Amino acid sequence: MDNTTPTTTTNVENSTPIKKKSGGKLCELCNVARPVLKRPKTGQMICKECFYTVFEDEIHHTIVSNNLFKRGDRVAIGASGGKDSTVLAEVMTLLNKKYDYGLDLFLLSIDEGITGYRDDSLETVKRNQQQYQIPLKILSYKELYNWTMDEIVKEIGLKGNCTFCGVFRRQALDRGAVILKANKIVTGHNADDIAETVLMNLLRGDIPRLQRCVNIVTGSEGALPRSKPFKYTYQKEIVMYAYFKKLDYFSTECIYAPNAYRGHARDFLKDLEAIRPSVIIDIIHSAENFHFREENKMPVQRNCIQCGYICSNDVCMACDLLKNLNSGLAKVKLSINLKRKDKDNNNNNNSNNNNTTLSNQLVIEQK
Amino acid sequence: MSLLDSIQSIVFNSKSINRVSINSAQCTKIDCHLSHSDGGNKSSAIGLLYVWYMSTHEEELPSCGSNDNDVNNTVPQSTRRSQLNLQDNTKCAKCVFNIINNTTKQKEKEKKEKKQQQKKKGSADDTAAAAAVTAVEEQPQVSEIIESAKDAIGKPIVHFRSESLCWECYKDLMLKKFRTNIVKARESKREAEKLLIALSGGTCSMVVAELLRQCIDGLGKSKMFFDIQCVHVDESLLYPYYQYQETLEYLRELTASFGFPFHVVPLENIYGTDPSTAESRRSRLIDSFKNVSSNTSKEDMIVYYREHLLSQTAHTLGCNKVVLGTSSNRLASKLVASTSKGRGFTVPNETSVVIEQPTNNIKFYQPLRDLLLKEIYIYYRHLRLREAPVIHPFTETKPKNSINTLCDDFLHCLQDISNQTVHTLLRSVDKLISPSVNSEFICSMCLSPLTSTEINAIESKKNSNNSSASSNSNECCSTNNSKSDQCCSTTSTSTTNGGCCSSDNNNNNSNNNSNNNLVQTLCYSCRILYGDIKQKESLAPYVKENSKTLLTTNQLKNEIKDFLLEDDQDEDEDEGETK
Ligand SMILES: [Zn+2]
Ligand SMILES: [Zn+2]
Ligand SMILES: [Zn+2]
Numbered sequence: 036m037d038n039t040t041p042t043t044t045t046n047v048e049n050s051t052p053i054k055k056k057s058g059g060k061l062c063e064l065c066n067v068a069r070p071v072l073k074r075p076k077t078g079q080m081i082c083k084e085c086f087y088t089v090f091e092d093e094i095h096h097t098i099v100s101n102n103l104f105k106r107g108d109r110v111a112i113g114a115s116g117g118k119d120s121t122v123l124a125e126v127m128t129l130l131n132k133k134y135d136y137g138l139d140l141f142l143l144s145i146d147e148g149i150t151g152y153r154d155d156s157l158e159t160v161k162r163n164q165q166q167y168q169i170p171l172k173i174l175s176y177k178e179l180y181n182w183t184m185d186e187i188v189k190e191i192g193l194k195g196n197c198t199f200c201g202v203f204r205r206q207a208l209d210r211g212a213v214i215l216k217a218n219k220i221v222t223g224h225n226a227d228d229i230a231e232t233v234l235m236n237l238l239r240g241d242i243p244r245l246q247r248c249v250n251i252v253t254g255s256e257g258a259l260p261r262s263k264p265f266k267y268t269y270q271k272e273i274v275m276y277a278y279f280k281k282l283d284y285f286s287t288e289c290i291y292a293p294n295a296y297r298g299h300a301r302d303f304l305k306d307l308e309a310i311r312p313s314v315i316i317d318i319i320h321s322a323e324n325f326h327f328r329e330e331n332k333m334p335v336q337r338n339c340i341q342c343g344y345i346c347s348n349d350v351c352m353a354c355d356l357l358k359n360l361n362s363g364l365a366k367v368k369l370s371i372n373l374k375r376k377d378k379d380n381n382n383n384n385n386s387n388n389n390n391t392t393l394s395n396q397l398v399i400e401q402k
Numbered sequence: 403m404s405l406l407d408s409i410q411s412i413v414f415n416s417k418s419i420n421r422v423s424i425n426s427a428q429c430t431k432i433d434c435h436l437s438h439s440d441g442g443n444k445s446s447a448i449g450l451l452y453v454w455y456m457s458t459h460e461e462e463l464p465s466c467g468s469n470d471n472d473v474n475n476t477v478p479q480s481t482r483r484s485q486l487n488l489q490d491n492t493k494c495a496k497c498v499f500n501i502i503n504n505t506t507k508q509k510e511k512e513k514k515e516k517k518q519q520q521k522k523k524g525s526a527d528d529t530a531a532a533a534a535v536t537a538v539e540e541q542p543q544v545s546e547i548i549e550s551a552k553d554a555i556g557k558p559i560v561h562f563r564s565e566s567l568c569w570e571c572y573k574d575l576m577l578k579k580f581r582t583n584i585v586k587a588r589e590s591k592r593e594a595e596k597l598l599i600a601l602s603g604g605t606c607s608m609v610v611a612e613l614l615r616q617c618i619d620g621l622g623k624s625k626m627f628f629d630i631q632c633v634h635v636d637e638s639l640l641y642p643y644y645q646y647q648e649t650l651e652y653l654r655e656l657t658a659s660f661g662f663p664f665h666v667v668p669l670e671n672i673y674g675t676d677p678s679t680a681e682s683r684r685s686r687l688i689d690s691f692k693n694v695s696s697n698t699s700k701e702d703m704i705v706y707y708r709e710h711l712l713s714q715t716a717h718t719l720g721c722n723k724v725v726l727g728t729s730s731n732r733l734a735s736k737l738v739a740s741t742s743k744g745r746g747f748t749v750p751n752e753t754s755v756v757i758e759q760p761t762n763n764i765k766f767y768q769p770l771r772d773l774l775l776k777e778i779y780i781y782y783r784h785l786r787l788r789e790a791p792v793i794h795p796f797t798e799t800k801p802k803n804s805i806n807t808l809c810d811d812f813l814h815c816l817q818d819i820s821n822q823t824v825h826t827l828l829r830s831v832d833k834l835i836s837p838s839v840n841s842e843f844i845c846s847m848c849l850s851p852l853t854s855t856e857i858n859a860i861e862s863k864k865n866s867n868n869s870s871a872s873s874n875s876n877e878c879c880s881t882n883n884s885k886s887d888q889c890c891s892t893t894s895t896s897t898t899n900g901g902c903c904s905s906d907n908n909n910n911n912s913n914n915n916s917n918n919n920l921v922q923t924l925c926y927s928c929r930i931l932y933g934d935i936k937q938k939e940s941l942a943p944y945v946k947e948n949s950k951t952l953l954t955t956n957q958l959k960n961e962i963k964d965f966l967l968e969d970d971q972d973e974d975e976d977e978g979e980t981k
């Protein structure tokens with residue numbers, strides 16, 4: 036019986052559109068048009084228009100059922116020029132019009148100062164601004180910290196640079212949003228990202244992050260609330276949406292991201308998904324149903340004595356890193372910082388996106 | 403001949419294991435990476451390789467991975483580096499520690515006496531000087547002590563979590579660790595508790611039997627009182643393997659030598675125990691598994707069926723506890739696999755030393771939770787029990803066969819990269835709990851408690867076929883609820899009054915309807931499994947019975963609920979915790 040291939044595994048290639056029309060079959064949703072794709076999430080054969088509808092409706096539903104926005108909110112869309120944030124900008128503008136959310140949308144880009152990566156992707160964001168007619172703010176590390184990532188890498192090398200980048204970007208997004216007078220931030224983290232982060236946090240034993248990483252809104256205390264409208268959206272469907280809508284996006288990985296450990300988790304998730312496509316949602320469902328022991332209390336929030344940013348120590352991570360960078364100690368201090376941070380799990384900055392979790396990965400690699 | 407070559411030749415020349423693949427990078431540490439199968443046969447094969455390895459490479463100590471958070475480490479951490487020269491692997495750290503400890507205790511005694519004598523004499527300067535002298539003296543003495551007690555220090559056989567240990571000390575340590583977990587689970591010290599050991603034929607469960615025997619015999623402190631029986635659930639009908647007869651024979655002899663009664667329960671007994679229908683049950687079981695579309699669901703179904711049979715057997719034998727030989731590797735893998743299957747709510751319970759079963763009084767124990775597979779093999783080998791036959795299945799399974807095998811493979815690779823992986827994962831799950839929201843409401847298939855959302859859905863159940871067809875249940879994420887409601891409203895033929903609803907709704911004989919009712923009493927993960935079963939009739943009868951009971955109880959409760967005085971705190975999911 037083991038020789039029979041399970042039907043679920045035949046879905047592996049379901050992200051690619053079906054080339055030949057399947058014997059006069061009709062779209063499973065509207066029963067009118069010819070199906071052009073098989074939905075990764077459900078395996079349904081559907082037409083392009085129906086795909087757009089279900090894709091957008093699901094996001095609308097996520098937004099409405101989680102009360103992500105109020106009328107009159109000023110929402111900054113974290114825009115990197117990549118596929119997730121490009122589709123996010125498209126869908127947010129579209130839904131805002133279609134359902135009359137009454138939101139003021141802004142594009143907010145962070146320029147880390149990585150030649151050949153960020154400068155190109157920023158061009159994409161600028162074109163998006165033209166297309167969607169949303170105000171765009173670009174904020175650079177140079178402006179904020181007086182260091183570009185290129186300079187930081189030159190100073191400290193390729194080990195630990197992602198820590199800097201992650202810590203700086205988290206703050207930079209907040210600061211940019213404040214400049215734009217936005218009261219909310221949305222990021223393009225999708226279901227795959229979240230499932231991967233759940234696995235990573237389990238593997239690292241990072242309980243505070245595990246607790247936070249499936250929240251659809253984070254950073255509600257003091258800092259700007261940040262939400263993920265794509266929490267239940269499959270990466271493959273985002274790619275499909277961008278592909279069929281011919282959206283203009285930039286698709287290169289950061290040149291400084293080594294990501295060995297996260298890479299393992301990512302490959303593993305891909306393999307799992309090939310066996311059972313619902314696995315991504317299933318992992319999120321698991322994490323939503325985790326119950327934590329009482330003792331895992333969140334550390335107390337306060338403000339950084341240097342920059343006022345919300346943090347759990349006297350000085351925030353960014354200021355701390357910056358101080359070392361400016362005094363030329365960064366290389367030495369980095370590992371100590373990371374270890375301490377890992378130990379007391381006090382790095383309670385208000386986000387849990389990919390970038391923040393990268394930092395802890397280094398600890399593991401060093402072990 | 404290189405190590406790799408030799409292992410490969412031994413592996414490929416031996417007929418019983420031909421599926422072992424070895425990564426050359428791992429060879430120095432003799433990590434054999436097996437292609438996949440269930441726990442039992444994998445462990446035996448690794449065990450066999452290990453035995454062979456040890457016979458040829460006595461001088462190199464096997465290392466199992468360090469764990470600094472282990473409270474049961476033999477040697478206190480503070481004294482480890484200062485007093486002992488641990489670089490050298492020729493002396494057992496525990497023996498050395500004991501000797502030094504004893505002598506220093508003696509010294510302290512002498513010192514105290516000296517001090518008292520000096521106090522009598524007076525002068526404070528003298529005492530300070532004396533202390534300085536003893537401090538200087540002590541340094542060379544450690545090596546002297548070790549040298550003088552040379553014969554009492556054992557030759558290490560294993561590098562256990564940063565210490566080299568001799569066989570005697572290792573044996574004590576394993577028993578100590580095992581006893582700690584067994585004591586945790588014990589309810590009464592005086593009465594002989596009735597335990598049922600589940601023997602798979604693999605190394606781990608045999609080690610459990612051996613350790614329990616030692617507890618009864620009173621090795622390591624006090625005697626423990628247990629009344630022990632053994633059971634082997636025979637799954638060979640679905641997963642046939644070589645040396646089947648030999649394995650059963652071996653288990654029979656081993657248990658007989660321990661004096662434990664031994665029972666074999668075939669998996670087809672899930673459909674009943676009447677001997678006259680045995681043949682038809684066998685074909686029914688085979689047919690029912692042919693109708694399951696995914697390997698993951700097949701494997702999971704076997705596990706649930708096995709657990710059901712174990713509980714049932716324990717019940718008939720009057721045992722209230724079932725002891726499993728699950729190692730930390732296996733539990734870590736289960737954590738990842740269960741999380742991937744949407745079992746986040748119950749995974750903390752599933753991976754703890756004592757698995758609480760809310761409905762019946764039978765508990766499952768996993769006393770080997772703190773031990774790595776490798777540590778268990780090394781122990782097993784040195785016990786020098788009669789060699790167990792290697793369980794090797796007819797059909798090969800690849801890592802990508804199912805979610806379970808993939809998780810095993812993934813963790814095996816990660817454990818190679820960092821030997822903390824398994825411990826870290828178990829530490830993660832230690833921080834989680836499974837609140838049993840309302841213990842009456844359990845999943846009909848896997849018997850784990852349902853979440854409050856699922857319970858609410860049952861309680862507020864209306865007359866209609868509420869959940870849309872099972873095929874759809876896969877994608878239903880928590881936010882899609884309203885959507886599935888929409889589908890219902892269009893498909894359901896009879897919509898009814900909410901409130902105190904009727905009694906005539908449930909057993910409408912309509913097949914579809916009863917299937918939908920059944921889905922309602924399944925947990926999130928079992929709904930996915932249920933969706934993979936094409937012929938719903940082939941499901942084991944216990945699932946349907948459980949479902950019926952649950953729905954009937956719920957319905958009865960609904961009818962009399964206005965007259966019940968105190969009940970229902972199911973709203974507060976977060977507060978209704980067990981501990
Ligand atoms: Zn259509
Ligand atoms: Zn600061
Ligand atoms: Zn010893």
Ligand SMILES: [Zn+2]
Binds near residue numbers: 927
């Ligand atoms: Zn279940």
